[in-house]
Structures are given as C-alpha cells and as structure tokens.
Amino acid sequence: MAVERGQSHSDDLLRGKAINALSAPDRHLATALVLGVLRWQIQLDHQLQTLLKRPNAKLDREILIALRLGAFQLLHLDRIPARAAIDESVELAKQAGHKFASGMVNAVLRKLGAGAPRPNLLEESAAGLALAEGHPGWMVERWVDFYGLEAAHAICRHGQVQPGLTVRIAGSGVEEELTRAGVHLEPGEVLTSARIVVSGDVTATAAFREGRIRIQDEGSQLVAELAGQGSGIAVNSILDACAAPGGKTLIFAERNPQARIVACEASKQRLAQLRERVAHYGDRIECRQADATALAEEGAFDLVLADVPCSGTGTLGRNPEIRHRLRIEDLARQAERQRAILGGVLRAVRTGGLVVYSTCSLEPEENEQVVEAVLAAGAKARPVSLAGRIEALGESGVLHSGGAERLRACLTPCGALHLLPEALNTDGFVIALMERTG
Secondary structure (H helix, E strand, O other): OOOOOOOHHHHHHHHHHHHHHHOOOHHHHHHHHHHHHHHHHHHHHHEEEEEEOOOOOOOOOOHHHHHHHHHHHHHHHHOOHHHHHHHHHHHHHHOOOOHHHHOOOHHHHHHHHHHHOOOOOOOHHHHHHHHHHOOOOHHHHHHHHHHHHHHHHHHHHHOOOOOOEEEEEEOOOOOHHHHHHHEEEEOOOOOOOOOEEEEHHHHOOOOHHHOOOOEOOOOHHHHHHHHHOOOOOOOOOOEEEOOOHHHHHHHHHHHOOOOEEEEOOOOOOHHHHHHHHHHHHHHEEEEEEHHHHOOOOOOOOOEEEEOOOOOHHHHHOOOHHHHOOOOOHHHHHHHHHHHHHHHHHHHHHHEEEEEEEEOOOOOOHOOOHHHHHHHHHOOOEEEEOHHHHHHHHHOOOEEOOOHHHHHHHEEEOOOOOOOOOOOOOOOEEEEEEEEEEO
C-alpha cells in the first residue's frame, strides 16, 4: 500500500525494521511477494480484469492488492498451496474492512486457480511484449525503436527477475573469511574486484560491518573504475558531483591515494549517510552539501564524475515500481536538470581535465542527447572514446581476462559505453567521457 500510494520505495521498506523482525523464511517470502507483484502487476491486472463480472470496474486499492498478491502466488510461485494463497487474500480484504468484496476476491482467485482461460500474450510486437513481460507499453515501444525487438525482449526479461547480489572486495583475505562464515561467492562478469553472492548472508559478517566488502552492482563499480584510472593525466583533485550513497567515492579513494576528493550531495539526509560511509578516510574526502548545477569552484578539479539523478530505467529488476511511477513527460524534466549538472561540472574541471557523465537510464533523452545538447550549447569540451580507458583497466588487472573485449563490444560509435541490462548481467548504464578544451 505504501508503494502504491507513492509514500515509500520497496527497497527502503524491505530493509526496514518490520521486515528485519521476521524470521528468515518469512522475510524472504515477504520480499518475493512485494517485488514479484510489482514486477508482474501490469500482466496480473490484465488477467484479473478478464475474470471480473464488470471488467472495467474500479476496485479499492486494498482489494486490488489482495487480488494481485493471490494471483501472483497462483501464477508465479509453486511452493504455496492454492487454498492458502486464496484464503490469505480473502482475509486481507476482510481486515481492510471490505467484507462484502472479500467474496469477489474468493470467486475471482478460485477461477484463476482452477485454470480459467488466460489471454494469449504474443511477444512479436512491442505491445504484446510489454503485456507478456509486465512493462508499460510506451516504455517497451521506445526500446524496440531504439534497440530492436530482440534487445528489448532481453531488457524486459532482465527486469522480471531478482538481480544477483553483487559485492566489491575491498580488503585482503576477505573471501577466505567469508567462506568460513558460510558465504559462497562467484566471480563477477568483468571486474576482478566484483563477486556475486551465491549463498549465505553477507550482511551478517564482520567484513561487511567493517566495510571490507560492500554491496554494489558491478555496473556501478565499473563507472568509478573507468572514471578513476587510466586517464593519462595527473589526478590530484577529484570531484564526485552527485556522490550519495558513496560507493563510487570510495573506489576513487582506493584507486587514487594521492588525490584530494570532494564529494557533493544536494540532499541533507543523503549527505549525512555519505559522511558516515566515507568517515574512515578522514580529511582525504571532503563532503559538501551542494547543488551540482551551481558549483562554486571554477577549473578546480582534474577529474569530475557526474553520475546524475535519472529515471532509473536500467534498474527495473532492482526497483520494479519505477515502471508504474515514471511517465514519458518525466524524461524531459530529468534531461533539463541533467544538462544543467553537466554544464556545471564542465566549468568545475580544469582545461585538459576530464568529466565522466553517467546514468542508470536506458533513455537517449537522458544520455547521448544530454551530451550533444551541452556541447552544442557552446561548452568548451570534446567527447573522448572510452576505448583507451578500457584497455588500461585490462592491462592493470582490474578486468578479468577477456573483460576488455566484452566492454569494447558495448561501445557506441562515439566511444561511450552502453551497458544494456542483459549484456553483462548488470544494471543498465550509459557512461560517456569528455575533456575540457578551454
């Protein structure tokens, strides 16, 4: 209900005190139910609508959610008996004060559980793919236009499963310690520092509490690795312009021990969390509350990262409610702020210095069109291919053998890196490099 009302994000709720107080099996079930319903909500609503006596009837939120929860268990889970799924949804309707409607919930879910005819969901078109994979039609139509039907299908498929838990090893002997604690890890896709948690609770280990292992998507790690190494210039000052929650800032500190690092964040609450996370680096990392569109220092930094706020359409597997909240008109609003941020950080970097612009969005309005617009508006900068940095990361051992080749395959003609979610089993990211020329 909180997510439906826009009061909170599923990720925040599922890490909260109420969930943590549950037993491990109940915690896992609650997580599976919430995220599963959010992922499949569009398709579930379509299937449920066909079973209503009045298909176009507007249902109370509590009833609709009770129906979705029951339908998800009946259609997508195989370890919960149908009777239990139906009875729990009926009970939810009663507890919400809808005793009369609980009979309808019971009838509809029994039809669904008995194998009522389901719509034939064809995936050969954008509209059919969107319904079959639980995504908004407008979103999938765009992906088909930009990337083709096969790639759009892969993006949707990635958005319908729980992403693997990826961590970054930030200390020696950590893997052996985690193995002894019952945590099993496998290598990441391209980075030698990335691991995928296969089993065990990594958050219960001393290594996690002490920051020697951090939860961070491999694509997010890659943004900071590409920004922080192989630049060919002296890097004594780094600006992380939109720094919270701080994972990329910490990678800068690891890779550039000689550099002064300034981490900016506009939100006071997120700034406090950022300060706490990087506190063990002391004065090496200065945290500031600042709007990245209006940075005070002109030409003060050798390297700037602008990992800008965005629509997040590359993270739908991790943040499934985005698909229900985002509207196509939101993209123009996001792009306006992104252009302002990129313009601001280009002023903050010195002549010859480098700016890395990145998003976890798949939408051109937030990526290449932002870069093109800022350069066309007269910014004294030029795009630089990331191919050289990829080679440098491979030579320095940051990438697995063959990792450089896999990343090169994701380069655009202008040298930006376009990571579709399915390509390397990461969140979707776009990363572009620019040099200030005057």
